[in-house]
Amino acid sequence: MDSDSLIEARGLTRRYGPNLAVGDLNLTLRKGEVLGLLGPNGAGKSTSMKMLTGNLAPTSGDVLIRGISLRESPQLAKRHLGYLPEQPPVYPELTVDEYLGFCAGLHGIGKKQRAEAVADAKRDCGLTHMSSRLIGNLSKGYQQRVGLAQAIIHRPDVIVLDEPTVGLDPIQIREIRSLIAELGKNHSVILSSHILPEIQAVCGRVMIINAGRLVYDAHIDAHLGKKGLVAQFANAPAASELQFTGVQKVDIGPAGRFLLELADGADPRAELVNAAVQRGWGLLELRLETRTLEEIFVELTSGDATLREAA
Amino acid sequence: MNAVWTIARHEARRIFVSPLAWAVLAVTQVIFGWVYIGMLMQYLQNYQTADQYTGVSDFIGGGLYGTATIVLLLVMPLMTMRLFAEERKSNTLTLLFSAPVSLTQIVLGKFFGLLSFVGALVLLLAAMPAALLPAVNLDLGRLGAGLLGLFLITMSFGAAGMFISSLTREPTIAAIGSFGLLLLVWLLRMPAQFDNGFKSVLEYLSLISHYQDLISGLFHSSDVVYYLLFTALFLWLTVLRLDIERN
Structure with missing residues (x-):
């Protein structure tokens, strides 16, 4: 690999x-x-x-x-390497063609191939009809495209x-x-x-x-759209104790929170509640949910997050 | 070398599509033209006193080119202020920094681009006495030395201005900064009028000391070397400054 x-x-x-x-x-x-x-x-x-x-x-x-x-x-x-920074690095006083020609030269594209490279980049970014317009007169969206064209011109x-x-x-x-x-x-x-x-x-x-x-x-497809179980305990158990049937992966979140990744159709809720009662984990919260990127994001960035490696 | 050439052409294009360059050329030409006519009239008034040692060439070399230096000291900071400060302000410096070119290539490219403007200025100043050529017997060597001096001193102004421009992200600050620096180096000679231990050192370092011989037609290679060293020093400082930016 x-x-x-x-x-x-x-x-x-x-x-x-x-x-x-x-x-x-x-x-x-x-x-x-x-x-x-x-x-x-x-x-x-x-x-x-x-x-x-x-x-x-x-x-x-x-x-x-x-x-x-x-x-x-x-x-x-x-x-x-092609790079489009947060603000497109364009010169407002140049036309799209002049600017892209310069970028091509800067990336060492020879004179003969330059026109072709510029034409390809313009076509890819939908700029062909803007060739002789001044960049400063273009809308923000088009300026962004010019920035993008600059980043891909040398392929x-x-x-x-x-x-x-x-x-x-x-x-x-x-x-x-x-x-x-x-x-x-x-x-x-x-x-x-x-x-x-x-x-x-x-x-x-x-x-x-x-x-x-x-x-x-x-x-993205490894985690998203899968069902997950969110559980929070007063006395957090070890992650290995939560390996019930159908649990594929256990993620440890902040403050005694756990994220159990489930196989399709699995539902170990009853099993988890039993174990929590028997071993005195003090179950505070239990909820079945479909994980979206937003949830993962909020979970990970709004507390002390730990590093997780995905499969 | 290809990259230097590409950046230089780009810089020259950006200089000449900006109204600033044309405004500077226009305004300076009006002033130079006025001084030139004034010098010619002065000569016409006093031509009886002119002998085999002083002629039209002296009036043009000493008068016009002498005045031109002061005007250029005033306008060069305006031409150099944008070089890096504006690129930094509008975030276009990133384009050069992410491209496969070295800092030295960037600095040299921009500097050569600027020289195209300096070249245009000097050519226009050469055109004025050249208009007299059909009618007057000019001392071309003398005028040539003057023009070379003018080119060298403007080049030095440019290099120093470029360095100041690399220090800031505000073009106006770059302009006032380079103006201050140039004036200071220019005036280094002032304390040298008094006899003290630094007299010769200060006089050597001053930009103007090396110019006076050249415009009056006296060619010393040491003067040329002085301007080349002065330029190289500031180009090198610019490279160092840009390198710090990445760290």
Whole structure:
């Protein structure tokens, strides 16, 4: 599996003075994966993305892009990288064609292939009819598309998009999302957002960051839509004691809370209540629910979260 | 080298699509034109006193190009203030930082782009005495040395201004900062008028000391080297400053 990992972050840490912005972030992205980076405001999403794209030097740790270290040979590694920061880095005084031509040159695309690369990027981002318009005169949505075109013009293996749909109207959001899904087929995409349905709509995998730490990493279909049992105890038992029939996985939440992942059709509620009574766990809450990303998110970011690894 | 060229062309394009560049060229041309006519009239009044040692070329070299230096000291900070400060403010610096180019390439590219503007200014200043060529016997070597001096000193202004621009995200602060820095280096000579231990050091470091010989047509390679070193120093400082930004 390692051979087709396109981007790999190892122990990425960033401190601003005494403040820890991102701590020990590990991340591996394979070809064709769309990874959603979720987190509340100020969780460290943008800092992580800046480090992944070489815009910010990590305090410790390294990023490998196709096995090339961003620290040791940044120019070589950045060839395989496209980045759309939170605000599209566009020059309002240039036309779309002039701007994209410059970006192509910056990424080392030869003069002969440049026109073709610009045309392809414009077609992919629905900009063809805007070619000779000044970027400053375009709407926010179109400027965002120009930013996106800039990130894909050199057909990088890894595309990093920081909140690509922020400030757009609902129709533009849908268009950008379908574009990202389209891109995800041929490139690897890392996408950050704090809008949950967006992540659910386009990402195959999700990572949740809270207070600079990775608290959740799973494939979306692995956890979502499955039934789960939420239980809270006054005297928390060991996780191994909760392995009733039909329980696939036990997650430990904050304050004596447990999340039991259930197999289809399983319902160990009666069994759990019996065990709780016999062993004196002091059952406080028991509820059967279908987990949505939003619930996972709220659970993990609104308390002392522990790191969970998904299957 | 390709990347430097790409960035330089981009920078030159951005300079020349901005109204600021054209406004600066227009305003400075009006002033230069006025001074030029004034110099010619002054010469016409006093041509009897002119001998084989002073001629039209001296009036243009010493007068026009001397005044031009002061005007350029005033306007170059306006041209350099945007180089990094504005890019930082509008978040476009990220584009350059995420591209597969080195900081040195970015700095050199931007600097060469700026030189295209300096080149345009100097060419326009060359065009004024050139208009006299059909009628007057000019000392071309002397004017050439003056123009070279003008180019070198403007280039130095540009490098220093670019460094100041890399320090801040407010173009206006970059402008006043570079203006202050340039004026200070210019005036380093002032205390040198008094005989003290630093006289020769301060006089050597001042931007203007190296210029006076050049505009009056005296070509010293040490003066040229001074401007090249001055420029290289500030380009290097800019690279260092940008490197700090990532850490």
